[in-house]
Structure formats: C-alpha cells, structure tokens
Amino acid sequence: MVDPKSCQGKEDSELVKLAIDDSSFFYCLMKRYEEKLINYVHRFTYLGDDDVADIVQESFISAYKHLNDCDCNLKFSSWLYRIVHNQAINFMKKNKQSVKIDVENDDEFVEWLVADTNIEKETIKLHFNEYIKTIINKLKPGYKEVVILKFFEDKDYSEISDILQKPMGTVATLLSRAKIQFKQIYEKESKY
Amino acid sequence: MKKKVNISDKALELISKGQIKPIPRWEFVARNWGLWLAFLVSLGFLILGISVSWFGLRGNIITPHLWLVIVVIFLGLSFVLFEKTKRAYRFQSWQVIAMISVIGLIVGGVVFKLGLPSRIDRRLEAGVPYYRTMVPMKMTAWNNPEQGYLSGKIVEINNDNFLLEDFEDKTWVITGKPLIRGRVEIKINQEVKLIGNMMSENVFVAEELRPWSGNGRNMMKEN
Incomplete structure (x- = not known):
C-alpha cells in the first residue's frame, strides 16, 4: 500500500491519474478528504455516524469506479463533493428522511445572517443553539445545501455551482432567498 | 469532528477484495x-x-x-x-x-x-x-371555388371584370368590386387570392382580393 506521506506534495489531479492504475494512490485521495466529507455529510444530513460512514464509503467506491470520468479541468474536490452530495440525497430519499442540517455558531455565517436585516448579531449568537438552528432547518432543502456549502464548507460560488450542478447565478439567488426566508421565519417566530 | 471511522481503509479493502476497477x-x-x-x-x-x-x-x-x-x-x-x-x-x-x-x-x-x-x-x-x-400545398386550398376560394394570375383586365388563370390553367371571369387587402393591385401577371362566390362554371364574384404571398396568407385559419 502506498504510504499517504509519499503522496504529500502531489496535486489531486496527479493522484487521480496514478490511482487509475494503482488503487493505493486512491487511498491518499480518500485520506485527504475523508474527514471533510464526514463533516459535510453530517452537517447536511444530521444522520448518525454509521449512516454517515456508509454514505462516504459508498461515495468513495463510486468515485473510484468513475475516476476515468473525472473532469480534471474542475477541482477534484468539487467532483468528489458532488458524488457525496448525490449519495447523501439518494440515501435520504431511500430512507424517506428530510434534510436536517447541523450547523455551528460560525462568525461569517452570523455576519451574513444579520446583514441587511434588523436582527441583532448578539441575539443570533445568544440564541443560536436554542432556535436559530431550528429556523435554519425550516429553510427549503435547496437553500440549506447552499448555505452549508458556502459558510461551513467554505466553497466559492464556482465550486458550489460544480457540486450542485446549478448555474452560478442560481446559486447566488438561492443564497439570497435563503436569507429572505430565514428573516421571514425569524420574524414570525419572534412574535410568539 | 464526529466519531472517527476509518472509512478510507474500509473502502480500499472493499475495492481490493471486490476487484473493483475504474470503468474504462x-x-x-x-x-x-x-x-x-x-x-x-x-x-x-x-x-x-x-x-x-x-x-x-x-x-x-x-x-x-x-x-x-x-x-x-x-x-x-x-x-x-x-x-x-x-x-x-x-x-x-x-x-x-x-x-x-x-x-x-x-x-x-x-x-x-x-x-x-x-x-x-x-x-x-x-x-x-x-x-x-x-402538409397540403396552399395552391390546393386556394383552388376551391365551390367553397369561395380561388387563386391564380391575372391575365386580362376589362372595364368591369378581369380574367384570372388559376393554377390548373383554367380561365375565370372575375366580377364584383373586391375589397383589396394587403399590398396588391389588379394588374396583368399579378398573382392573387380571391374570396367570394362561384356563380357559374367560369364566373367568380370576388369580395376580397389579397396578394398570393405576404399579408393575408393565413386566411384559412381566420375563417
């Protein structure tokens, strides 16, 4: 087996080419993204560890089978995220579960939430775990996935576009609509 | 980070044991x-x-x-x-x-x-x-004098009528004062469409006259 350390310094695209002939190079790629993908699937699905592990593992095997279809002009990580994302969606559909996300009290995310709204930053931070998370989970699934990729996976619009296979303009629109819907739910819930 | 699971090792094991290969x-x-x-x-x-x-x-x-x-x-x-x-x-x-x-x-x-x-x-x-x-030819639809549709080329102009040769080379005497629609005038060699009534074997009273192509070609749809 190839020692992951020997893969250090090698670009993803280089490892993809090597992995086609030797699966142990694919191990390096898996190791490189394993943790990130586990976190992503967990945030995105809110499933238990075993289910998350199954999704990521299946995604790795699927990615390996489709290595020759990898568009190396795009980022390998976007391609891999897309496979994991689709695998997670399929899993949720198969098990008739709705997407429930788990997000953290992230500064950039809070800044984005309060910008152009009357909601105070401190209120958000203070009540994040109580009901801000609940509100975020009430957003439409299409909004939630864009929010996660943008703020918790630190993906730019181009990468989100490649992962979700949507035009960049649509990604921006979804993000903006997510905030509008958040504000509406927040204002409605604040009355009670 | 959630519970550490060695997914990569497991996936590689499955790839090796299952002899999974990348699709060509x-x-x-x-x-x-x-x-x-x-x-x-x-x-x-x-x-x-x-x-x-x-x-x-x-x-x-x-x-x-x-x-x-x-x-x-x-x-x-x-x-x-x-x-x-x-x-x-x-x-x-x-x-x-x-x-x-x-x-x-x-x-x-x-x-x-x-x-x-x-x-x-x-x-x-x-x-x-x-x-x-x-896909019927327009000519066929407009060569239906019994139904009030006639088309062809003006071949002679007289004081109170003109002669029209239809696309089957039959000559018709066209009478009446037709309403002219579209860019068309009664002149020799002008190809026209007529709406009106067939009076006899070769006489047609025109009520409306339109150019063969151009405005008015969709008359059949309007009626």
Whole structure:
C-alpha cells in the first residue's frame, strides 16, 4: 500500500491519474478528504455516524469506479463533493428522511445572517443553539445545501455551482432567498 | 469532528477484495460523443423543421402544421440532450433554449435562402405516402371555388371584370368590386387570392382580393 506521506506534495489531479492504475494512490485521495466529507455529510444530513460512514464509503467506491470520468479541468474536490452530495440525497430519499442540517455558531455565517436585516448579531449568537438552528432547518432543502456549502464548507460560488450542478447565478439567488426566508421565519417566530 | 471511522481503509479493502476497477475511459468518451452526436442530429432536424416551416409560412404551403410540430419536438429534444452534457448546468434553461433557437433560426434561414426546403418538400411528397395530405400545398386550398376560394394570375383586365388563370390553367371571369387587402393591385401577371362566390362554371364574384404571398396568407385559419 502506498504510504499517504509519499503522496504529500502531489496535486489531486496527479493522484487521480496514478490511482487509475494503482488503487493505493486512491487511498491518499480518500485520506485527504475523508474527514471533510464526514463533516459535510453530517452537517447536511444530521444522520448518525454509521449512516454517515456508509454514505462516504459508498461515495468513495463510486468515485473510484468513475475516476476515468473525472473532469480534471474542475477541482477534484468539487467532483468528489458532488458524488457525496448525490449519495447523501439518494440515501435520504431511500430512507424517506428530510434534510436536517447541523450547523455551528460560525462568525461569517452570523455576519451574513444579520446583514441587511434588523436582527441583532448578539441575539443570533445568544440564541443560536436554542432556535436559530431550528429556523435554519425550516429553510427549503435547496437553500440549506447552499448555505452549508458556502459558510461551513467554505466553497466559492464556482465550486458550489460544480457540486450542485446549478448555474452560478442560481446559486447566488438561492443564497439570497435563503436569507429572505430565514428573516421571514425569524420574524414570525419572534412574535410568539 | 464526529466519531472517527476509518472509512478510507474500509473502502480500499472493499475495492481490493471486490476487484473493483475504474470503468474504462472509452465508455465515458463514447457516452459523451454519443450524447453530442444525438444533440447534433436533433439540432439538424430542428434546422430542417425551421427552414421548411419558413418556406411554408412564406406562402408556399397552406400552414406547415406538421413542420411546426417537428420544430417544437426537436427544440425540446435538443434542449434535453444538451442539458445532459457535462457542463450544461452552468447555463440557465432559458439561455440554452435561446442559444438553440438562435442557431436554428440562423442556420434554418441560410438553408431556406439556399432553396433547399422546396426540394426537400418535393422529395418528401414523392417518397413519403400521405405527406401531401399532412402538409397540403396552399395552391390546393386556394383552388376551391365551390367553397369561395380561388387563386391564380391575372391575365386580362376589362372595364368591369378581369380574367384570372388559376393554377390548373383554367380561365375565370372575375366580377364584383373586391375589397383589396394587403399590398396588391389588379394588374396583368399579378398573382392573387380571391374570396367570394362561384356563380357559374367560369364566373367568380370576388369580395376580397389579397396578394398570393405576404399579408393575408393565413386566411384559412381566420375563417
């Protein structure tokens, strides 16, 4: 087996080419993204560890089978995220579960939430775990996935576009609509 | 970070034990090329449909219903096939439809200008049974004096009537004071369409006169 350390310094695209002939190079790629993908699937699905592990593992095997279809002009990580994302969606559909996300009290995310709204930053931070998370989970699934990729996976619009296979303009629109819907739910819930 | 699971080791083990191999590159290349080929063929039919519809709408076919249906079908099919290509997701749906339509109109226009649709139409008439029934020539519809429709070329002008030779070379005496619609005048060699009543074997009272092509070619739809 190839020692992951020997893969250090090698670009993803280089490892993809090597992995086609030797699966142990694919191990390096898996190791490189394993943790990130586990976190992503967990945030995105809110499933238990075993289910998350199954999704990521299946995604790795699927990615390996489709290595020759990898568009190396795009980022390998976007391609891999897309496979994991689709695998997670399929899993949720198969098990008739709705997407429930788990997000953290992230500064950039809070800044984005309060910008152009009357909601105070401190209120958000203070009540994040109580009901801000609940509100975020009430957003439409299409909004939630864009929010996660943008703020918790630190993906730019181009990468989100490649992962979700949507035009960049649509990604921006979804993000903006997510905030509008958040504000509406927040204002409605604040009355009670 | 949630519970640490050694997923990579497990996945590699499954790959090795199951002797899983990457799907050969040629399969993806073939699929990709197949998709583009299907798209180009569909686009070809769309261009053909547009050019023949254009030809029909310019006064040569009564109403090219069949060709317009072909245009709609192949516009839809071209869109669906393009959407399946690798980078299609980067475009909005309306951009794809607009792009396909513009290509179809430009190339279809060129094909029309080259005069190919009339040849295609004639070949299809000769080779495809019932083609002419599905795409009737305008001439046929306007050569129906019993129903009040007549067309042809003005061959003689007299004080209170004019003579019209229809497209079957039969000469008609046209009487009445027809309402002239569109850019047309009663002059020798002018090709016209008439709406009115057949009075006898070769006399037709015209109520309306229109140019053979141009405005008024859709009269059949209006009635």
